[in-house]
Amino acid sequence: xxxxxxxxxxxxxxxxxxxxxxxxxxxxxxxxxxxxxxxxxxxxxxxxxxxxxxxxxxxxxxxxxxxxxxxxxxxxxxxxxxxxxxxxxxxxxxxxxxxxxxxxxxx
Amino acid sequence: xxxxxxxxxxxxxxxxxxxxxxxxxxxxxxxxxxxxxxxxxxxxxxxxxxxxxxxxxxxxxxxxxxxxxxxxxxxxxxxxxxxxxxxxxxxxxxxxx
Numbered sequence: 001x002x003x004x005x006x007x008x009x010x011x012x013x014x015x016x017x018x019x020x021x022x023x024x025x026x027x028x029x030x031x032x033x034x035x036x037x038x039x040x041x042x043x044x045x046x047x048x049x050x051x052x053x054x055x056x057x058x059x060x061x062x063x064x065x066x067x068x069x070x071x072x073x074x075x076x077x078x079x080x081x082x083x084x085x086x087x088x089x090x091x092x093x094x095x096x097x098x099x100x101x102x103x104x105x106x107x
Numbered sequence: 108x109x110x111x112x113x114x115x116x117x118x119x120x121x122x123x124x125x126x127x128x129x130x131x132x133x134x135x136x137x138x139x140x141x142x143x144x145x146x147x148x149x150x151x152x153x154x155x156x157x158x159x160x161x162x163x164x165x166x167x168x169x170x171x172x173x174x175x176x177x178x179x180x181x182x183x184x185x186x187x188x189x190x191x192x193x194x195x196x197x198x199x200x201x202x203x204x
Contacts, residue, residue: 010108017115020146024122027142033134036126040142043119051112051149055156064161071148071168078175082141085179089186090134 009057016050023047032098033090037083044079048072109157116150133185137178144174 019042026039052072059065120143127139148167155163184190 013108013112017112017119020119020149021115021122023142024119024126027139028122028126033132033138036135036138040138043142044145047119048145048149052152054112055152058156059161062161064155064164067161067164067168068152071152071164071171074168074171074175075145075148078171079145082175082178082182085182086134086138086141089137089182090132092186093132093134095132095134 005057009054012050012054016047020047033095034097048075109153113150113153116146120146137181141178
């Protein structure tokens, strides 16, 4: 049973690392602020949740596990809040979303 | 395994730093720094498990709180140009001019 938990947690941690790297590459490569938010969303949702779940499977129901659950719950509440505030501030600051017409003009 | 996760998180943080340094607008930089703080929480947790000292999770929890508050504060400053202003445009505690 312990081996099963180990394998599942390793798979979760590795997949979370892969999602985090994907999100960072997207954040670096995408052309516009509002498209870059997709990469940050991947990091905030899949990367964090999968890695924290993997850590939780490693720790089990101990004090560390409770702290991991607290971090997880806090992250899934504050991540979308910060992203929403960021998009609102960007729109308030007159940042125009990239439209297909502009993209065609640029390339 | 935690070492591999730590290396992946470090590479991610390096890429995010590149975006934070390049970012054409200030919002790109805030987005990158917010994700950087999220990854900092994760690497503190991963390092705690790597060195078998899970007490580091306390620091990760506090860092998550500080990261959120800091991001929202910086966003408010860049949105309204003032930290003490409300969304309606009035400043509490000061007479209206």
